[in-house]
Amino acid sequence: MKKSTLSMVALGLLLGATGGAAWAAPDWTKAAKRDITVFHPGTAAMEWVGKKSDHSGTAGLKKGETCVGCHEEKGGLNFNFKRLADKELEPVGAPKTMNYPVAVQAAYDASNLYIRLTFKAPTGGANKGDKTNEVKATVLFPDEKVQLAAQAGCWASCHNDARTMPGADEKKTKYTKEGSYQLMQWASGKGAKVADGTVTTERKMEGGSLGAKAEGSKAGDTYTVTFTRKNPGEGKVVPFGVAIHADNASGRFHHVSLGYTIGVGADGDLKASKQ
Numbered sequence: 001m002k003k004s005t006l007s008m009v010a011l012g013l014l015l016g017a018t019g020g021a022a023w024a025a026p027d028w029t030k031a032a033k034r035d036i037t038v039f040h041p042g043t044a045a046m047e048w049v050g051k052k053s054d055h056s057g058t059a060g061l062k063k064g065e066t067c068v069g070c071h072e073e074k075g076g077l078n079f080n081f082k083r084l085a086d087k088e089l090e091p092v093g094a095p096k097t098m099n100y101p102v103a104v105q106a107a108y109d110a111s112n113l114y115i116r117l118t119f120k121a122p123t124g125g126a127n128k129g130d131k132t133n134e135v136k137a138t139v140l141f142p143d144e145k146v147q148l149a150a151q152a153g154c155w156a157s158c159h160n161d162a163r164t165m166p167g168a169d170e171k172k173t174k175y176t177k178e179g180s181y182q183l184m185q186w187a188s189g190k191g192a193k194v195a196d197g198t199v200t201t202e203r204k205m206e207g208g209s210l211g212a213k214a215e216g217s218k219a220g221d222t223y224t225v226t227f228t229r230k231n232p233g234e235g236k237v238v239p240f241g242v243a244i245h246a247d248n249a250s251g252r253f254h255h256v257s258l259g260y261t262i263g264v265g266a267d268g269d270l271k272a273s274k275q
């Protein structure tokens with residue numbers, strides 16, 4: 001090989017290598033990982049969890065305890081799932097699988113925070129309102145003004161009078177009473193757009209500022225969804241919640257997580273490390 005050709009090859013390799021480091025997703029074998037259980041919450045909205053006669057966690061919440069602090073046990077959730085599937089909290093129909101684990105991983109670089117979800121989406125749902133997307137995966141990030149932002153993940157966006165709740169207006173989306181959420185959503189339908197949205201007085205699936213990107217794939221019955229969003233800043237501890245719509249479910253018929261945190265190079269439920 002002539003010298004010039006050799007240096008061309010070397011240059012190509014070099015470009016490939018730097019290009020890879022700048023753009024490729026992180027090395028997930030080195031990223032922090034935590035199993036988070038998602039569950040069918042029935043109609044247990046913010047109003048329900050905040051009502052003492054319904055929920056004995058109400059007083060603890062006021063004192064600053066987290067949902068996870070009371071409800072996560074031995075790597076799972078201590079809920080009475082029969083109660084969550086019963087008429088009081090689920091008047092329409094509960095899914096066959098009331099809860100399942102989602103492996104959540106996180107890593108960051110100078111520009112982005114990467115979040116990867118791996119899960120087996122269950123069938124046997126009671127609502128098939130989304131004909132286009134078999135599965136949707138959503139991550140919500142409350143700002144600090146959201147009620148119970150650091151304790152309750154998505155809960156402050158979920159209300160008694162939002163669509164698909166009993167007797168509610170079918171046009172009313174989830175909303176907040178104070179503060180706002182940023183959200184990103186991946187949907188499995190062909191050509192579906194990645195949502196980069198917000199929840200304020202209503203939910204909007206675009207116009208958010210996360211710079212959200214997502215890629216998803218299915219192998220056997222396991223979905224892997226990798227989200228990229230702007231790095232919120234090194235040292236930040238970012239509260240988040242996850243929702244999965246499986247088996248063509250829509251509206252409130254999703255499985256949701258309680259509220260967790262990602263520490264960006266800092267301690268959190270999940271500590272994202274720099275790559």
Ligand code: HEC
Pocket residue numbers: 041044049054055056057058059060061065066067068069070071078079080081083084151152155258
């Ligand atoms: C101080 C502890 C505590 C906190 C904090 C707490 N809970 Fe509970 N929660 C309980 C207890 C105890 C029960 C079961 C008895 C009851 O409902 O009164 C319960 C029941 C529930 C149920 C009904 C299912 C069942 O097992 O009875 C749901 C849903 C629920 N909690 C959601 C939440 C959410 C969401 C949060 C955070 C916004 C939260 N809880 C915070 C203690 C807590």
